[in-house]
Amino acid sequence: HVQLVESGGGSVQAGGSLRLSCEATPYSADELCLTWFRQVPGKEREAVAYIEEDGDIDYGYHVNGRFTISRDSRLFNKVYLQMNRLIPEDAAIYYCAYRRGFCYKLYPERYESWGQGTQVTVS
Numbered sequence: 037h038v039q040l041v042e043s044g045g046g047s048v049q050a051g052g053s054l055r056l057s058c059e060a061t062p063y064s065a066d067e068l069c070l071t072w073f074r075q076v077p078g079k080e081r082e083a084v085a086y087i088e089e090d091g092d093i094d095y096g097y098h099v100n101g102r103f104t105i106s107r108d109s110r111l112f113n114k115v116y117l118q119m120n121r122l123i124p125e126d127a128a129i130y131y132c133a134y135r136r137g138f139c140y141k142l143y144p145e146r147y148e149s150w151g152q153g154t155q156v157t158v159s
Contacts, residue, residue: 038063038149040132045154048122052158056117058132058151063113067136070115072105073144074128074156083141084130087115094141098125122158129153 044056058070071086085095085105093105102121108114119126131154133147140146 038134040134040149040151042130042132042151042154044117045130045156047157047159050123050158052122053118053120054122054156055119056130056132056154056156057114058117059111059114060132060134060149061113063134068113069135069137069139071133071135071139071141071147072117072130073133074126074130076128081131081144083144085117086139086141088139092139094139096141119156122156124158127156127158129155 038060040058040060042058044054046054048054060070068089072084073081074084075081083096085103087093087105087107104118106116132151134149135147
């Protein structure tokens, strides 16, 4: 069972930046999909960004070039979500999720493991 450890949430003023990190252990480099989702109370969980084992990346429609997902240069199983120009609508609990194989940003139910979530507040 893959465990995910997230960090980096916090409070920031609108226009500010935060960087989230997620580390997955154990993992298989051949089948590693890591995706950031976010959720606010009363709303569906939505995908923010994902990165597949071959480096393919995609973003949620709301990102609009403000966020960047990347992999650690030394740790294949660790990814970052750099969030710039944050707006109040970005406030949510952000979750890192893992599945084997391809990422499915529209289908969070297909993910096998989830992190505990990290709160992002934008005022």
